[in-house]
Amino acid sequence: xxxxLTGFIMVDTVNVEVIKLTQEKLGRHISGPALxxxxxxxxxxKFLHDVINSIVTETGFLDGLYTDAELSKDNIxxxxxxxxxxQKCIDATIFATGEQLTVRPSKIVSGHEADxxxxxxxxxxRGVERxxxxxxxxxxxxxxxxxxxxxxxxxxxxxSSDKGKVRSRDDKxxxxxTSREDKDAKDDKKKPAREKRGKDDKEKSTxxxxxxxxxxxxxKSSRSGKENAPPAAAAxxxxxxxxxxxxxxxxxxxxxxxxxxAPEEPPPPPPQADDIAEDGVPV
Numbered sequence: 001x002x003x004x005l006t007g008f009i010m011v012d013t014v015n016v017e018v019i020k021l022t023q024e025k026l027g028r029h030i031s032g033p034a035l036x037x038x039x040x041x042x043x044x045x046k047f048l049h050d051v052i053n054s055i056v057t058e059t060g061f062l063d064g065l066y067t068d069a070e071l072s073k074d075n076i077x078x079x080x081x082x083x084x085x086x087q088k089c090i091d092a093t094i095f096a097t098g099e100q101l102t103v104r105p106s107k108i109v110s111g112h113e114a115d116x117x118x119x120x121x122x123x124x125x126r127g128v129e130r131x132x133x134x135x136x137x138x139x140x141x142x143x144x145x146x147x148x149x150x151x152x153x154x155x156x157x158x159x160s161s162d163k164g165k166v167r168s169r170d171d172k173x174x175x176x177x178t179s180r181e182d183k184d185a186k187d188d189k190k191k192p193a194r195e196k197r198g199k200d201d202k203e204k205s206t207x208x209x210x211x212x213x214x215x216x217x218x219x220k221s222s223r224s225g226k227e228n229a230p231p232a233a234a235a236x237x238x239x240x241x242x243x244x245x246x247x248x249x250x251x252x253x254x255x256x257x258x259x260x261x262a263p264e265e266p267p268p269p270p271p272q273a274d275d276i277a278e279d280g281v282p283v
Contacts, residue, residue, distance in 0.1 A: 014041050014114045022118045025125035030054040043117050045082050045109060049073045051121065052089055059128045062092050065138045082109050090120060094147040095137035097127050 016037075023035045033039070033050045053071050056062050065088055069075050076085055086105035094101055101123060103116035127134065 014118055018115060018118050022121050022125075025122050025129075026051070029059055029125060029128045031058065040114075040118060040121075042111055042114050043108070043121075044111075045076075045086075046073055048086065048108070048117070049076065052085075052124075055124055055128065061124070061128045061132065062089070062096070062134050062138060064135070065089070065092050065141065079109055088141055089124075091145075091147055092134065092137045092141045093120065093123050093127060095140050095145075096132050096134040097123055097130075099123050099126075 019037055019040045022040055027035055030051065032054060033047060039047045050073070052062075052066075053073075056066065056071070066085075070085060076082055083105040086108055090101055090103060090105065093099070101116070101120055103113055103120050107113040108117050
């Protein structure tokens with residue numbers, strides 16, 4: 001689509017090749033209305049209504065989609081009715097041909113998207129050329145089915161599910177983060193106590209080690225003093241022990257010698273005759 005500036009009005013123009021293709025494809029199947037460049041460059045609703053009416057009545061394509069009242073353009077005057085008429089044609093063409101059309105009926109009624117409107121007319125021509133069975137497509141539209149509705153629903157469900165998964169992952173991530181932060185906070189609170197206990201244990205271990213080393217040094221010093229005592233002191237100790245022993249032995253020997261040197265007392269004299277009584281018992 002080419003955009004031209006005419007005064008202060010923006011005018012969209014359709015590529016000439018696109019218009020020629022529409023004229024070539026659609027012109028062979030309908031007798032009217034005339035497919036002029038002016039009309040195809042900015043198709044008005046009345047022109048489009050006449051084209052669709054000719055396709056339905058002359059080719060049978062999309063037969064049954066509209067009532068007789070709808071096929072009379074005099075009965076479709078307000079914007080909402082025009083949008084409904086065009087939307088039915090777009091949906092049925094999509095179902096019948098399988099082509100994806102992006103034209104919007106609200107834009108067509110407002111005089112916009114002329115290039116996409118030509119795409120719709122060309123799709124109608126292809127449906128006629130291929131003798132496409134449009135009865136099923138018409139029934140789907142009449143029952144209220146919309147093209148890509150199920151796909152759109154799936155997409156929405158999928159997107160909703162994806163959002164739910166993302167939220168779930170975010171919640172889990174936040175929960176883990178909060179848990180880690182709480183744990184870190186608790187660890188920070190316990191850290192001074194642990195450090196103090198560790199410091200006290202280290203000091204106790206150092207004191208025990210120092211005490212043990214002092215005891216070992218004292219014992220070694222004592223053993224070394226005994227082993228390395230000077231000979232004179234040892235001799236003095238022996239001499240002192242000998243004197244003590246002599247003092248204990250000499251008195252005992254002297255007492256035994258005194259006892260052996262004492263004179264023996266003479267035995268008493270025998271009794272005399274005068275001292276003997278008559279009965280022979282000494283007096």
